[in-house]
Amino acid sequence: MLLDILVTLILGTVIYYFLSRKKEETLPFKEGWWGKGQKPDTEEDTTIRPFKVETTEEELSDLFRRLDQARFTEPLENSCFLYGTNSVYLRKVISYWKNQFNWKKQVEVLNNYPQFKTKIQGIDIHFVHVKPPRLPEGRSAKPLLMVHGWPGSFYEFYKIIPLLTDPASHGLSDEHIFEVICPSIPGYGFSEAPHKKDFNSVSAASVFYELMLRLGFSEFYAQGGDWGWLICTNLAQIAPNHMKGLHLNLASVTKVGFTHVLSILLGRYLPGLFGFQDEDVKRMFPFLEKGLYRILKESGYAHIQATKPDTVGCGLNDSPVGLAAYILEKFSTWTDLEFRNLEDGGLERKFTLDDLLTNIMIYWVSGCIVSSMRFYKENLQKGIGTQKHEKLTVQVPTGIASFPNEIMHTPPAWAQKKYTNIVSFHYMPRGGHFAALEEPELLAEDILQFVGKVEKQQLWRKKGEELPLGTAGE
Numbered sequence: 001m002l003l004d005i006l007v008t009l010i011l012g013t014v015i016y017y018f019l020s021r022k023k024e025e026t027l028p029f030k031e032g033w034w035g036k037g038q039k040p041d042t043e044e045d046t047t048i049r050p051f052k053v054e055t056t057e058e059e060l061s062d063l064f065r066r067l068d069q070a071r072f073t074e075p076l077e078n079s080c081f082l083y084g085t086n087s088v089y090l091r092k093v094i095s096y097w098k099n100q101f102n103w104k105k106q107v108e109v110l111n112n113y114p115q116f117k118t119k120i121q122g123i124d125i126h127f128v129h130v131k132p133p134r135l136p137e138g139r140s141a142k143p144l145l146m147v148h149g150w151p152g153s154f155y156e157f158y159k160i161i162p163l164l165t166d167p168a169s170h171g172l173s174d175e176h177i178f179e180v181i182c183p184s185i186p187g188y189g190f191s192e193a194p195h196k197k198d199f200n201s202v203s204a205a206s207v208f209y210e211l212m213l214r215l216g217f218s219e220f221y222a223q224g225g226d227w228g229w230l231i232c233t234n235l236a237q238i239a240p241n242h243m244k245g246l247h248l249n250l251a252s253v254t255k256v257g258f259t260h261v262l263s264i265l266l267g268r269y270l271p272g273l274f275g276f277q278d279e280d281v282k283r284m285f286p287f288l289e290k291g292l293y294r295i296l297k298e299s300g301y302a303h304i305q306a307t308k309p310d311t312v313g314c315g316l317n318d319s320p321v322g323l324a325a326y327i328l329e330k331f332s333t334w335t336d337l338e339f340r341n342l343e344d345g346g347l348e349r350k351f352t353l354d355d356l357l358t359n360i361m362i363y364w365v366s367g368c369i370v371s372s373m374r375f376y377k378e379n380l381q382k383g384i385g386t387q388k389h390e391k392l393t394v395q396v397p398t399g400i401a402s403f404p405n406e407i408m409h410t411p412p413a414w415a416q417k418k419y420t421n422i423v424s425f426h427y428m429p430r431g432g433h434f435a436a437l438e439e440p441e442l443l444a445e446d447i448l449q450f451v452g453k454v455e456k457q458q459l460w461r462k463k464g465e466e467l468p469l470g471t472a473g474e
Contacts, residue, residue: 027237027389030206034186034194035122044119046214051115051126051190053107055365060103063320063364067098070321081332081345085325089344093328094321096353106358113161117190118214120207126190127183127211128154132165141165141179142244142451143217145208145235146436149226150372151327153189153362154182155355156437163444172444176451181215183208185227187371189362194371200378201227202389205234209242218242221454223447225249225435227375234389236396245423245454247399247447249435250406251415254390260414264291275413279427283409291408298333298407301326305376313370323369324360331356334433336405350438393417397457399424399450401443405432423453 033039072087080086117124132141144164148156161180168174184191185204194203208231212220221244224232229250236246253260263274268285271277276284284290304312316323332345339346347356363369384390398419402409404427412425426446431439 025392025395026240027202027234027392029209029238030202031121032196032199032203032206033122034196034199034203036195039122044122046118048116048118048214051117053110053115053190053365055103055107059365064098066320067094070094070319072321080343081329081340085329085332086343086345087325089347090321090325090328092344093324093353093357097320097324097357101354101357103357103361106354106361109158110155110358113158115190118211120210120214121203123186123192123194125183125186125192125207125211126154127181128157128161129215130161130165130180130182132177132179134166135177136174139177141177143212143215143220144178144180144447145212145220145222145232146180146182147208147222147224147228147231148182148185148188149224149228150188150375151330151359151363152226152434152437153359154184155359155362156434157182160436160440160444163440164447167444167448170441170444172441173448173452176448176455178221181212183211185231185372185375187375188368189366193368193374198378199375201230202234202238202387203378204231205238209235209239212242219244221245221247221451223247223249226433230379233394236394236398237389237392240394240396243396244458245397245399245451246394246419247401247450249401249403249443250433251400251402251410251419252408253410253414253418255385255418257417263413276411277427280409280411280413283404284411294337294407298337301330302376302380305373306380307377309373309377310370313373316369317367320360320364323364324357326369327360327363328356331434334405334407335438336432337407350432355437394419395421397421397423397454399446399453401426401428401435401446403428403431403433403435403439405430407433423457424450 072091075086075088076083113128113130115126115128117126119125135141146157148154157180161182163170163172164178164180167177186199186207187193219242222232222235225248229248229252232246232248236243259274263276264287267274267276268281268287271281316326328345328347331351332339332347335350336346363372398421400412400415400419400422402425412422415425416422424446428439428442428446431442435443
């Protein structure tokens, strides 16, 4: 009798374990209230309202006053960008900002694309929504959600949007044409900042899922880098049946196992054993230099923002020069680590000052630098590898564009442990962290080929389901 009970308990435990594991394959939608005070009893207003970027003369006068009163620190001799933004070059940027940069003209550029706001979970969500200027007869546009990161903004996508919504006019294949939705992460740009703690990537993914459903999209593609990588990954985990495909230009792995450690120790010498390609070995090794030391040297900002973001944020929110120095350094280093050895940080080799200052101005006029930095604390305060989404895989068809100058390289052998349905993984020939702004053509081409593969797979699957039983493999 006792043995029967014991066997029953063991079998029941095993069955429960496997059933519960299956249920956890999707990430729960995070319902929250991020507005001020208590959640009202009335239903939320779901109206989608047109929005335009506007700045008053008073705001601009205040900005120029602060720029005029800037106090610079002399850099060390021959320090280039190795100590951070070099103030000799920073003076040139500030001079350009005051005397040549035309913010009003850039506002017109920002307003060239339709922008909107809508209330979701108690806060206003800002987004750009661009439909194709023309569609061939009988064709429909594919909805594509594109999510930025820090210290970027929705403006990062302004150069790639026309390549996706009107590819034929830009020398690209028009087999797939997109309707692009670029929201600002809550607390970034013109999206309202959460008023309560614990708004993390799963919260953002849940909000953007609501946004896409509100816009009438039951199926869509998603693309992201930086925080956009994690938000879109979480969205794929929350709504795998609604996301047709996930494209990433950064795919970090936060759950590290024994095989990862072993591949770090031996992968340089036995690459085939761990599934490494020649390009993986080139980008990863020697690992102390290209992995550990690089992370230690370039992650100080993340430690600050993941612990006490408000402290440094107060200074950045009060000083446009300090804000510019903080953001520009990331656009230099994350575009190419070698740029640290240049006095101008190589910034104008890949970007224009107008583009860089437009992104900085979005942070300045919206006053969002502190709330944008808090996103690090909300995501990292519980530790890396401890959250539920980090333990779940992604089964949605995935495409990864791996740019060579990204701070850390994730080989496909590692990525496929998290993303179990990788349709395409490409080692890109050039480019860094801000791919959409730096290399819009390369990124657009990779998105287009990825979607093409996914659509063909789904078409063949659909045809196979429609075939009579026994004929699918003929």
